[in-house]
Amino acid sequence: MPERTDWEAKARGLLRAEMARQQVTYASLVEKLAEIGVKEDERNLRNKVSRGKFTAAFMLACLEAMEVQHLRLD
Numbered sequence: 001m002p003e004r005t006d007w008e009a010k011a012r013g014l015l016r017a018e019m020a021r022q023q024v025t026y027a028s029l030v031e032k033l034a035e036i037g038v039k040e041d042e043r044n045l046r047n048k049v050s051r052g053k054f055t056a057a058f059m060l061a062c063l064e065a066m067e068v069q070h071l072r073l074d
Helices: 006-022 026-035 042-051 056-065
Strands: none
């Protein structure tokens, strides 16, 4: 299995941090994504986030679904 790159780890950390700040669970994020037209099930969402292997578009959809206005990169 290939190693997780630093960029994948950073993307994973940023998304998880925003989920924690917004107090959003994977189940509630699935619902929020569905509201904006993104179909995802909880198992696949957990896998994507834990691997850190997702597109920038997917990350933006998650941030939009959580109504994140500002992203902390540190």
